[in-house]
Structures are given as C-alpha cells and as structure tokens.
Amino acid sequence: MVIIMKPDASQESIAQICSVVELKGLGTHIVKGAETTIIGLIGDKTKIVDYPFEVMEGVEKVTHISESYKLVNKAFHPEPTVIKFDNGIEIGGKKIVVMAGPCAVENQEMITAAANYVKSAGASFLRGGAYKPRTSPYSFQGLEVDGLKLMYNAKKEAGMLMVTEVINERSLEAAYDYLDIIQIGARNMQNFALLREVGRLHKPVLLKRGLSSTIDEWLNAAEYIMAEGNEEVMLCERGIRTYETATRNTLDLSAVPVLKSKTHLPIIVDPSHGTGKNIYVPSMAKAAVAAGADGLIIEVHPTPKKAVSDGDQSLNFDEFGQLMEKLKIVANAVDREI
C-alpha cells in the first residue's frame, strides 16, 4: 500500500501518517519528489487495510501495489530514477551511457590501452573483471586485488569511472574504494546475503539478471538491495538460458519495455554475454538502444583472440569505434543521445 501526499502536504501530516502506520506494526518508506511525497507501507497490510488514510490531512490518494516488490515498483515511484556521479555523468537520463572494456583485467598495459580507447570512442565507464566466477575451479579466477589496482590506474589515466564485479563480502570490501559501480553477477542475483550487504553501502549497484531468472524474481532481488537503503540500483539484461545454442544465451530484449512498465530503475543491456559472439554484438547493441535501454555494457579487448576469457564475444578497438558511431545515430532516432 502506498500513500501519495498532496503537493502542499506539511511535515506534520506526513509524520502523523507515519506514526499511525507504525502503531499498527508496519514500517514506512518515504520518497520525497520535487513536488510530491509518497509513503510506502512495508509489512503485513491486512492489519491496516480498512484504515481511512484517504481522509487524513494532506493525503492525495491511496493505492495498492499487488507485486511483492514495492520500492522498486513504478507505481510507488513513478518518475524514472536518475543516478548521478561526481563527474556529472548520469544514468537513467536522456543520455545513454556506455560501459566498455575487457572481460578480465590481464595486465596494466592492456587495461590502460582499453580504457584510453573506449573513452576516446565515447564510453564513460570502464568495465573489467578482477574477481571472475568461473564454472571450473581450475579456470583463471581473476587477478583479484592486483587487478583492481591495475583497473583503477587505467580509469584514472583515461578519466573514466569503473564498474567491476564482486562475488562475496571479502571481494566487496577489497573493491569498494576502487569502484564507482558495484556489479552483482548473474550467478549471485539471488545471493540474498550479498544483496543485503551492498544494500547497506553508498555506491550504485548494477544487478545482472540471473541465468534463468524471471523478471519478477529480478525485481525482487533489486528490492532486497533497496530495502536496506541503497536506492541507486540499475538492472542489467545479459541473456537468459534457453534451448537455443546458436548464441551463448538468448538476449531477452523484451525485458527492456517490460521493465520500463514495472520499475523506475535504469536498464542496461549486455549484448556481449547476451550473444556470446562478437559478430552479433553490433546488431544487438543497436537493437537495445532502439528498444529503450538506458545503457550498454560491451566487452572490448585490444586483441580478442588472445584474451584469457571470453575472447569470442569481445570487439576489437576498430569494431567498437565503428559501433559507437552507429549507436549515436540510432540513439538520436529514439530521442536519446550517446
């Protein structure tokens, strides 16, 4: 249940409603917009279902949210969330952001080269993995703290921000001071303890969709983060598992309009993991922009054939540069910018 206040509602009337709700044993979550304040009720609504909030002072209307996710829900927060960074970059606004870089950080030279190139081509975030969750325990698991440092040097030199995956509390702690966006990978989308952990922090979170998660489960996973207080969450579609083997995963681009109808959070699309083959990445990147995505995350490697992981799905510099030129045109066609 959500109580929407009148534009001129006073602090007193807001406080009065909250005290009624709390007396009944429920929690509240308050969103203050430029004009309106919305009070969300958290807990067992059956205790309060008949209470006449509509006639209380300052109340505009009361609506019911049937979905189990509340804070994430567009009905609760109709305006799109825009996440703002210190350098002026915004995610969720008119401008579509591009995050680019290698699958894994390998050494200083390659990550710096990648950062400088993708920045020059128009990317604002450097992506790269220092902690790699791998199917086999014997595969390369990332450079860990060393990788974070190399990536940090590269982003500083290129004047970018960085997004990197954390896989548990330990890696979260190690990475926190280096990163600008905390990435939760597909395999950890329902690692609820980790979601709660990042929910208590003060940096934006990029939450990848689980390998076979429904959109409903994904939004509930985002709710775990928001329920702890961190409101800067973005959702990243990266392909789902289906019977089709022509692509590594099946990029579910319909998730973009579906999410736009259900949540106010920004949506990022990963065409690299979504297809698993670099020749398909440009088409799907353009399609994602046309579908309404707020951002793209794309794997770029100086020499994809030599990459320690995921070389098949990485673009080289030239391919990425050409793609960025085309993406700018497609973005304009749907009233956005890159």
Added chain:
Amino acid sequence: MVIIMKPDASQESIAQICSVVELKGLGTHIVKGAETTIIGLIGDKTKIVDYPFEVMEGVEKVTHISESYKLVNKAFHPEPTVIKFDNGIEIGGKKIVVMAGPCAVENQEMITAAANYVKSAGASFLRGGAYKPRTSPYSFQGLEVDGLKLMYNAKKEAGMLMVTEVINERSLEAAYDYLDIIQIGARNMQNFALLREVGRLHKPVLLKRGLSSTIDEWLNAAEYIMAEGNEEVMLCERGIRTYETATRNTLDLSAVPVLKSKTHLPIIVDPSHGTGKNIYVPSMAKAAVAAGADGLIIEVHPTPKKAVSDGDQSLNFDEFGQLMEKLKIVANAVDREI
C-alpha cells in the same frame, strides 16, 4: 560441396561439371548471378570428395558446406535474396516492408477498415487469418473461405498485397488464388509434407519459426521448401518458448544477426506474437528494425478489446500510425527506409 565458376565460364564448362557430378550419382542445383554461376552438389558427398574439380575448365574455387542446409546457405548463395512482386514491392532490398492487419478476419467492415488504415500509414501487405490453428477444438477456427474473400476484397480496395496462413493442403488450395504470400505458421514449421507442397508452388512463402525450434531446424525447414524448387522463402521470427511468463513468448531478436550470417533469405519479425502485449510492441518493432530485419508483421485491429482472438497483442489504428512514424526514423538511422 559448392563449385563457384569464374565470371567468364562458358555454358559448356558448366554442363561438363554437371555431367561429372550426375555420373557420380549426385544432383546439382545451379544459381546464376549477374556475374558468377555457382553449382551446388546435392546428395552423398563421400562419393565425390576427391574429384579434382578445381582443375576443370571455368572453375574458380570449390568450397565445402558442412551445414545440412545448402540452398538456404549463404555460402552457397552469398547475395541476399530479394523477392519481387508485380506491383513493384520488394522484400529483402533497402526498403523494409510492413505487413499489418488483424489476427483473424472477422467481417468485411473491420478488415476493410484495417486495410485502408494500415495502407495509409505505410504498410504494403495486409495480414489476417482465415484458417486459425487453435489450441482448443472449441475455440474460433476462422471464417475459412469466407474469410479469404473478405480479405481479398479489402486488399483490392486498399491497393495492397496479402499474406495469410494455410494449415493443410485443403486450405492451401482454397487460399492460393487469393493470397500473395503463403504463411506457414509456427505449429507447422516441421509439417514436412506441407513444406514440400508449398515448395512446388510459385508464390513466396513466409515461414514462421516453430515454438521451440532451433535456428538450425528452421533453416532446414526452409531447405525443404527450396529443395522442391520454390526459392522465394522468407523467415519470420515470432518468439520462442522459454520459462519467462512476463511475455507470451521470448522474442529472440538475436536470430536476426544469426540468420544474416547463415542465410541469404529475407527476415521478418513479428513483435505481436513475440511479446503478446500491445504495450511492448512498439519497442520491439523499433529494436527489430535496428537489429537488421527486412520486414515486420504487426497485429492491428480497429478495436483490440473486441477482437475475437489476440486482442491483447493488437495495436489500435492510432498506436500503429504513431509507431510507423517512429519506425521510419529508426530505419533511416540504420540506412534503410520504410
């Protein structure tokens, strides 16, 4: 195996190669391009694998096609197929075609109104079902021959061409003189007898992807049609079956670049069946154009809420008109036209 001839190869050298191949017990399929002739070998290649075709007169090179589909294969026919209609419309060229109309033909008034409107908004093909394959035997199964006549009147009045589904030999025979494109529905994608039947005819075929068919199976289904002689086949992505229930099907837009890399046939996308909900259709239509589709097939109904079938996924006239305006801009952004 495919033998590519030199630009100046004589009729005699082509004939000589064919006679060698046939002597060995294999068949041939000849594609004459503007400059080059290509000879495809059909049958058991083990009989002929060592034959020195490379040194025969007029031969440019010999390539091996490992996929089970040959005529459909881009390696065999590198130029994109363009299907041409009497009124000058082309499918597979620079211009993206739009097919639009109701799920089912209901009566003269509604189909004529739909035809006139979608034509005015830029569609060149009228879509509509007279034979409806329905899950339950007790659901509306279409107006059959009466529906075909109503649809034919409407397309004539509006100056359009028409595409409609056939479900067996009897409906194929009934519909053949009315339609301009023969539609094979998802449930019949591996109805091999029906595929062979349409393969012997001389009208273009729109082959929808099966509900859970792989791209490989789909291309082999197209091969069934082409192997009988009908070379005018287009492939229609309409969503695949996955675990996700937020959409009716999961529209696999990656199929567009995958198909472009494997076949020369035109690719149509159906965002209506692909999503099952009209509010998601515009985003996915734009995404399909950006991904490189050669055409769209969209359900449009004068009053979607009153539709006898699939009202949830139909656009009304205004929604379709507005979408067409936006699609023209997206098409231009990827060097196409609508």
Added chain:
Amino acid sequence: MVIIMKPDASQESIAQICSVVELKGLGTHIVKGAETTIIGLIGDKTKIVDYPFEVMEGVEKVTHISESYKLVNKAFHPEPTVIKFDNGIEIGGKKIVVMAGPCAVENQEMITAAANYVKSAGASFLRGGAYKPRTSPYSFQGLEVDGLKLMYNAKKEAGMLMVTEVINERSLEAAYDYLDIIQIGARNMQNFALLREVGRLHKPVLLKRGLSSTIDEWLNAAEYIMAEGNEEVMLCERGIRTYETATRNTLDLSAVPVLKSKTHLPIIVDPSHGTGKNIYVPSMAKAAVAAGADGLIIEVHPTPKKAVSDGDQSLNFDEFGQLMEKLKIVANAVDREI
C-alpha cells in the same frame, strides 16, 4: 458442464436432459459406464448456466469443468479408459504393455528378427517407422509403403500388433490397413487437420507430446481427436526440450502423475527418445513403470551401431531382454504386471 445421472436413471430421463440441452443450442456427449451415465455439455455454457438440471428426474449431480478439454477430462469420465484389441491385449488395465522395435524399418530380415525377439521377451506391440519426419530433407525419410509391408509381415510372423507413425493424410491412408495403433509424432501434435482426420477413424491413436508442448496443450490436442468421435487415445511422454544437453530431451516423468490426475486416458512413456542414449534407457524405463505408466515404447535394433537412424538410443537384443526381466519385478512392486 457435466451431468452425472443416478445409477437407476431411465433412458427417458437421459433423453429429456439431452433435448433440453440441445434446445439451448449446445451439444451433448454421453458416456455410459457399468453403473452410471454421464452427460457432457459441449458449447457455450453461458447460455445454460442457471438451468436447474439438479432437480430433473434421474440427475445425481452437476459439475463444472473449467479446463478447455472435456472428453479427455477425468472429471467427465472418472474411470480409466482401457483400450482393447482383438487378440485380448489391453492398454490401460493392470498389465503394462511394452512396444518395442527399431526406429526405422530397414529390411525384412531385421524387422522380422526384431519382432521375433521382442515378442519372445514379452513385448506385445512392434514399433517401427516407415514414414520418418526428419529435420533435413536430405536424410533418410523411411521406406514408406514398402516399409509398412515389411513390418506387417514381421508382426504377423511374430504374432504381434503394430504401431507406426503417420505424417499426413496420404501416409495415413497407406498405413491404415497395416497398423493396429496410429502414431502421431511430436512434430504433428498440433497438426490439427491430421488430428481431426484420425479422430474420424476407428483405430486407437498414440499421441506423442510435442517437443515443447505443455500438458494442457497436449490434452487439448487429444480433445481434437476425441471430439471427432475416436475415444481410443493414449498419450505418450517422449521428453521435452530444455537447456540441458546431457540427454537428447528431458524426459518429464512428472507428466505421468500429472496426467493421471487430469485424464482417464492411458499413458505410455518413451525412454529412448526421452534420453537419446541407450545406457540411460533401462533406468528411465524402470522409473516410468514405478511412476505409474501404462506402457513403454522402446527402441530395439539387432545391431544398434548399424542403424540408419537413432542407433545411439537403441538397445540391442540382450539389453532389451535383461531390461524386460527387471521391469517385471518393478511392475509387481507397484501392483502391476508385464
């Protein structure tokens, strides 16, 4: 809606109810059991929803069936259907039937050898394909009429009945006099024209589940057959398409108890197509019996490695003989016999 009559209800009271129903514009379907008669109403129930059938003479009770399938529904026909053959064999009774034989009929010698062996080991039906729906048009498509004749000779010699697949009206006509059970394959489960065709005939039908059909769609497909008058339908689980590639399909054995709760039709399980690998067939055959299947259909070939199709999933004679011994014990453990 279903009207269940009292045990002593007279012909007149049954006739009276039917005439009321028909006057209202609906159809009826009557099932006479040993003690009870049930009248099913077919058509638009909104016309009749308030009619006081409960107080008419001879009526025991009135129940509503919400599923779109009626004749197939257990609520309509609570007793299990038992299909009886001239030689005394029954499907759906206490005895579990085994259908066995090669994927495809190859020649007289192999099919006769297979028939004699599987009969001696306890199978009562010979399976084998004369019309093979194949993904590629260039794969072996079956011996067609010649294959039917070879198979017919073999079943006669061995004293068996035979089940074979038909793929369209032409093959149905050719095969009808040879076969004892008409098999509709997975790819034709929603070939509604073919379902209607076999619905008008007087031989039992084995309806395989579509590659990615839901149980609800499958029961509706069976309803297409029953709605035309043929009440001898059995359902065959043969694996569904999932992301897992360790097996050819994922055998959905849960379909057995699910179907048992929803329909009165007999259920057959095909562990050969379900797994695609002969080493997994014995375990899944035993599991199917334990889960409550009424029959098994198993691929057996004299020399699996030389089979023209599906050799990987065929048992050889010894493997089949040993499996039959074990199946008898498992059948006894669940109060059945083989």
Added chain:
Amino acid sequence: MVIIMKPDASQESIAQICSVVELKGLGTHIVKGAETTIIGLIGDKTKIVDYPFEVMEGVEKVTHISESYKLVNKAFHPEPTVIKFDNGIEIGGKKIVVMAGPCAVENQEMITAAANYVKSAGASFLRGGAYKPRTSPYSFQGLEVDGLKLMYNAKKEAGMLMVTEVINERSLEAAYDYLDIIQIGARNMQNFALLREVGRLHKPVLLKRGLSSTIDEWLNAAEYIMAEGNEEVMLCERGIRTYETATRNTLDLSAVPVLKSKTHLPIIVDPSHGTGKNIYVPSMAKAAVAAGADGLIIEVHPTPKKAVSDGDQSLNFDEFGQLMEKLKIVANAVDREI
C-alpha cells in the same frame, strides 16, 4: 590425467611419480582404494603430456580425463563413494536413505512431532530450514539460530541426524555444530566462495542442483568443494526450470543415470521441490528409487495447510507413512533396501 598404480605398487614408486609431477609444476591428488592407488594430476597437463609415466615402476596405466571436473569424475575414482556417519548410517551403499521433515522449522512442537514421526516411518535424517532464501525480502526468512536449536533438540529426541541449509559464511558458522549434513541450496550452487568454504570443512555436503544448471556445471560445482579437500559430497536433483507450469519445476530424473555414468558421488532426489505438489510426490519418489537414486529428501509437515512455507508440496504424516511402505517394496525390486 590419471595414473592408476598396480595393486602391488610400493610407497616409493608412488612417491617418485608425485615428485616428478610436482617438479613439472602440477599438483597431485591420491586416492587409495582397498587394492589400488590412483594418482590424479591437477593443473596444466600440456606441460607433462609426453612424459613416459607408463614405463615408471608400479604404474598400471595412464588415462586422460577430458572433463574439467577430475576428483568428482568416475574415471578418476571408479568405486562409488559411500559416506559414513557415526551412528552407522551410510549414504551411497545398498541402503537408500530417506531425509524428511518440514520446509521450515516453525516451533519446537511441530519439529519434534515431525522428527518422531518420520523416524518411526523409517527416515534417518531430519530435514528443515532455519535459514530460508526467499524470492521476496518481505517473506519469512527462517528462525535462524533459534530454528537450529529447535531442530537439534528434535533430532536428538528422535535419534536422528539432521540436514539443513546454509546460505553464507555467517549461517554456516552458526549451524556447523548442530548439523550433520551441510545443505547448499539451488540458488547457491554457483556461489563459489561458499563452495570453497564448505570444501575446507569436515562434514558431508548435500549440493542441490541450480535452477537451470547443466549437469556439467553441477559436477564442476562439486569439484570446487572436493578441490578444497572435502570428499564427502552428495548431489541432489530438485527439478530444473522449464516452460512447463503444471509442476513447480521439471524433475529431471534422467540426471540419476547420467550422474551414475559420470561420477562416483551419491545421488539424492527431492520430489517435493521437483514437483511442487504433494499429490505428485509419491509417484516421483518411487520413480526416483527405481531410477537408481541413493536417497530421497521429502517435505513432511504435521498440517501442510498451515505451513509457513511450501505447504502445497508437503506430505502429511499418514501420506508419508504410506509412501515409505511402498518405497520399501520398490527398493527391493531394484536390489536396494530402505
């Protein structure tokens, strides 16, 4: 690569091989059987591929394991693993173990009643959740430490062992002294940090299959645990995610014979989560035993309709008691015991 020693190989010859391997920069893992010792090589085999181990003293033969999982591999450890508990119970031997109890621990009375009943019916392990990973942050998350204590009291009173899920390091630490088997749930199957953590402990681990994990990924997840030193791992099939909605998940019973062909680890089946409906549980429990499972884990609740979670899939006491009687007979039919 795996080196199998002769039965009479001396300690010296084993040590000599290990020192060669380690000199080349690889690790070793030694399995001593009753008669034979096997040496597994861990690391980059390209460094050692040509080394003539075959001619070294005591070597019987050298085999190559192409799968990425080694310690888990049947080729490496051909004998089935049998996990032994202090009270004489074994998992993986002739006797099939049954784990039973409620989804979640609710209070002392219900967990004690459940323990006493399931023990009397033949179960040897009490199951129950104290830490519940739930889709929504607002759903009941388990009684945590209090739940562990209640469950511990119940198992002690009933004379059972207990299995319970841990979801992160904190819950693992809290639960370790109470539990006899550490359960890793489906959502954490690829929580590699947690897998490593339990790999360093000295209690058996029940590793549930991920919601849409392949069998290959699952075996690699088990390898993460074994690679840290914990060799007592059992695999639990609990249904995979497919398009079918008639059941909560699709129980992939084929996984039982597939796993039996690839690994030596014991296999447990969970028909409760696998089907999600209690009426389907008995059929699938019997099928699992017939397919060759080494154990079952079944949800049982004194009053399923009042359960705080998963009541739909829980058996009541009578249903469980009757099922156990039938399972004993099926177990005997496949040369096992319960």
